[in-house]
Amino acid sequence: MPRETTMDKSKMVVVEGSYAVAHSVKVCRPNVISAYPITPQTHIVEDLSQFMADGEIPKCEYINVESEFSALSALVGSSAVGARSYSATTSQGLELMHEVLFNVSGMRLPIVMTVANRAVSAPISIWNDQQDSIAQRDTGWIQLYAENIQEASDMTAQLFKISEDKDIMMPSMACMDGFILSHVYEPVVLLEQDITDEFLPSFDPERTLDPSNPLTFGAFADPNYYTEFRYLQEQAMQTALKKIETVADEFSDMYGRYFGGLIDEYQTEDADIIIMAMGSIVGTIKDVIDRLRENNVKVGLLKVRAFRPFPAEAIKNVIKDAKVVVVLDKNISLGINAGALFIETKSVLYNTDIDVPVTGYMIGHGGRDIPTSTIDKIIDDAKEIMKSGIKTESQFTDLKEELV
Amino acid sequence: MNQISLLAPGHSGCAGCCDAMAAKFTLMGAGDNCIVVSPTGCLEVMTTPYPETSWDVPWIHSLFENAGAVASGIEAGLKALGKKEKTKVIAMGGDGATLDIGLQAISGAFERGHDFTYVCIDNEAYMNTGVQRSGATPYNASTTTSPAGKVSFGNPRPKKNMPAIIAAHGSPYVATTSLAYPKDMIAKVKKATEIEGPTYIHCHAPCTTGWGFDTSKTVEVAKMAVKTGLWPLYEMENGVVTKVRKLGKVKAPVEDYLKMQRRFKHLFTMEGGEEEIAKIQDIANMNIEEYGL
Ligand SMILES: Cc1ncc(C[n+]2csc(CCOP(=O)(O)OP(=O)(O)O)c2C)c(N)n1
Ligand code: SF4
Numbered sequence: 086m087p088r089e090t091t092m093d094k095s096k097m098v099v100v101e102g103s104y105a106v107a108h109s110v111k112v113c114r115p116n117v118i119s120a121y122p123i124t125p126q127t128h129i130v131e132d133l134s135q136f137m138a139d140g141e142i143p144k145c146e147y148i149n150v151e152s153e154f155s156a157l158s159a160l161v162g163s164s165a166v167g168a169r170s171y172s173a174t175t176s177q178g179l180e181l182m183h184e185v186l187f188n189v190s191g192m193r194l195p196i197v198m199t200v201a202n203r204a205v206s207a208p209i210s211i212w213n214d215q216q217d218s219i220a221q222r223d224t225g226w227i228q229l230y231a232e233n234i235q236e237a238s239d240m241t242a243q244l245f246k247i248s249e250d251k252d253i254m255m256p257s258m259a260c261m262d263g264f265i266l267s268h269v270y271e272p273v274v275l276l277e278q279d280i281t282d283e284f285l286p287s288f289d290p291e292r293t294l295d296p297s298n299p300l301t302f303g304a305f306a307d308p309n310y311y312t313e314f315r316y317l318q319e320q321a322m323q324t325a326l327k328k329i330e331t332v333a334d335e336f337s338d339m340y341g342r343y344f345g346g347l348i349d350e351y352q353t354e355d356a357d358i359i360i361m362a363m364g365s366i367v368g369t370i371k372d373v374i375d376r377l378r379e380n381n382v383k384v385g386l387l388k389v390r391a392f393r394p395f396p397a398e399a400i401k402n403v404i405k406d407a408k409v410v411v412v413l414d415k416n417i418s419l420g421i422n423a424g425a426l427f428i429e430t431k432s433v434l435y436n437t438d439i440d441v442p443v444t445g446y447m448i449g450h451g452g453r454d455i456p457t458s459t460i461d462k463i464i465d466d467a468k469e470i471m472k473s474g475i476k477t478e479s480q481f482t483d484l485k486e487e488l489v
Numbered sequence: 490m491n492q493i494s495l496l497a498p499g500h501s502g503c504a505g506c507c508d509a510m511a512a513k514f515t516l517m518g519a520g521d522n523c524i525v526v527s528p529t530g531c532l533e534v535m536t537t538p539y540p541e542t543s544w545d546v547p548w549i550h551s552l553f554e555n556a557g558a559v560a561s562g563i564e565a566g567l568k569a570l571g572k573k574e575k576t577k578v579i580a581m582g583g584d585g586a587t588l589d590i591g592l593q594a595i596s597g598a599f600e601r602g603h604d605f606t607y608v609c610i611d612n613e614a615y616m617n618t619g620v621q622r623s624g625a626t627p628y629n630a631s632t633t634t635s636p637a638g639k640v641s642f643g644n645p646r647p648k649k650n651m652p653a654i655i656a657a658h659g660s661p662y663v664a665t666t667s668l669a670y671p672k673d674m675i676a677k678v679k680k681a682t683e684i685e686g687p688t689y690i691h692c693h694a695p696c697t698t699g700w701g702f703d704t705s706k707t708v709e710v711a712k713m714a715v716k717t718g719l720w721p722l723y724e725m726e727n728g729v730v731t732k733v734r735k736l737g738k739v740k741a742p743v744e745d746y747l748k749m750q751r752r753f754k755h756l757f758t759m760e761g762g763e764e765e766i767a768k769i770q771d772i773a774n775m776n777i778e779e780y781g782l
Contacts, residue, residue, distance in 0.1 A: 296575075
């Protein structure tokens with residue numbers, strides 16, 4: 086259900102995206118933070134270490150680990166003893182965590198991590214796209230993508246609440262576009278401590294490593310048992326679908342801000358063309374839509390907020406009556422010439438009676454700018470598709486032909 | 490000595506398993522107020538086949554290479570929650586998990602000074618995956634990835650000196666021990682867990698399957714490693730050797746140790762084997778001199 090967000094202007098401050106996130110982490114009262122520098126995430130852990138240095142995060146241990154691999158591994162231990170645990174990373178750092186990511190979700194440890202999305206090398210690129218977190222989609226982490234700084238910072242509290250729910254107990258990534266959100270100053274309302282304390286109860290897991298009640302974590306499971314662990318993880322993900330929605334509602338009731346639950350919609354009700362996208366690019370798309378709507382072009386936006394769990398039903402509902410759906414991906418699944426959101430969207434439509442053409446664009450890789458003119462061009466293509474059908478299912482945009 | 494075994498019987502290790510013994514002695518030294526983390530390896534696999542467990546203390550397995558980091562997090566989490574005072578944190582891993590793949594995480598943990606004890610159960614190869622060489626495999630041992638052959642005497646390099654590496658991190662307490670000397674091991678673990686800061690115990694642990702000796706001979710083989718001087722038992726406090734177990738007249742030639750094991754069999758049949766045995770004797774002699782055994 087689309088909802089309005091009313092921002093209290095008197096509470097607004099202009100801060101860097103990283104600072105807003107660090108502030109949110111602080112008011113979520115973490116017990117253990119592990120940190121390893123990697124651009125563009127670094128400012129978050131730097132701001133957190135300053136809070137620590139100023140004594141602003143009580144009952145918290147800050148571990149300067151020697152690698153991202155240990156950053157997440159340390160949180161395995163801290164989360165298992167019942168400590169609310171947080172880290173932030175990006176790109177190469179996230180890929181170095183790959184093995185641990187599976188381990189965390191398999192052990193059902195509700196760690197929350199901010200991912201300041203960045204391209205993955207080679208060639209080395211520090212700029213934004215979403216290849217890093219998309220590459221981790223099968224690791225069993227909830228993934229939400231933020232549209233702007235306010236959402237990235239608010240998402241942190243929401244994700245602790247979702248992850249730590251007793252019926253879920255799955256870790257989550259708060260994904261924010263690197264630089265575009267992490268390094269930009271915007272007016273935001275920072276999370277208030279008193280409201281957050283009410284919104285987010287302290288972490289009280291049912292099972293911990295505790296000598297007074299010895300339990301074995303991370304046992305070895307033979308073929309008689311392994312499948313059921315996987316099944317239960319998937320069940321938890323399905324439960325998270327509902328929880329993401331209700332937590333977004335609860336958040337909106339308490340703080341007055343709503344950015345969507347699993348998805349959000351903009352001008353979709355009567356739209357012939359629906360553009361689907363994740364992250365900061367949805368802001369650009371909204372501007373284009375505002376302009377086109379003045380000229381009666383019936384175009385709308387479906388912002389995908391949750392990529393894992395994948396909101397299949399919510400997406401189907403929104404796009405079922407469109408004439409064409411355009412999916413933008415800041416990633417590519419190499420070998421199928423398409424981005425992940427496009428592939429997932431097409432897959433959920435198969436075996437249904439929804440017969441809407443879906444076309445995909447891989448866009449904004451390695452920090453390549455996405456001007457409104459590119460969105461205009463894509464919408465022009467979509468109008469063509471409405472008339473004469475899809476010619477190219479999925480393609481790169483703004484390729485410099487002279488370089489290839 | 491704590492008589493109750495916190496490692497319950499009924500695990501699926503081989504008869505005469507070294508890892509089981511070392512784990513049992515570690516827990517006897519630490520007592521029941523501890524949390525244990527074990528990396529992947531024989532010990533993990535044989536003690537935790539879901540839904541069973543041999544552990545009467547809280548225990549966690551994460552991955553092969555991150556026990557040092559997981560232990561760091563356990564300690565930090567307990568501290569943050571105000572529960573550290575009472576609880577000891579122990580990481581217990583094989584030589585592969587310790588000297589090779591997990592070294593970085595252990596180094597980080599020791600450098601940061603977390604209050605925990607790391608116990609390396611050194612059976613001198615990757616046993617869980619079928620006896621491949623590790624950084625702890627001794628000179629000339631034949632393993633499945635360093636086999637003796639027509640032009641090879643087996644593993645071409647001596648053991649990595651892990652206790653020295655850990656001592657260089659500024660650890661307040663580093664000790665070597667052997668499962669053949671339970672009292673020694675239990676006392677050292679107890680001491681290590683009582684000292685604040687990151688402490689390290691390196692336990693020599695002969696593996697019947699990987700080394701090739703009768704399942705009843707684990708302790709005998711382990712004793713012989715000590716008696717030859719190949720495995721000196723000592724303690725280091727703040728980087729300085731403070732105590733050594735002297736051998737006196739019981740010293741034995743390395744040959745007595747080598748011939749007990751299939752992994753060194755080729756040294757007694759191949760041409761040039763005698764010279765190789767002499768080189769191993771040199772290693773023992775150096776230990777005897779260095780530690781005044
Ligand atoms: C990243 C990774 N690489 C390889 C393995 C396979 N593996 C599991 S246990 C093991 C060897 C364990 O050897 P060690 O630490 O010496 O313990 P042991 O079994 O000998 O007691 C290996 C190579 C793994 N689990 N993870
Ligand atoms: S292979 Fe060696 S370490 Fe592994 S269970 Fe058998 S005896 Fe124990």
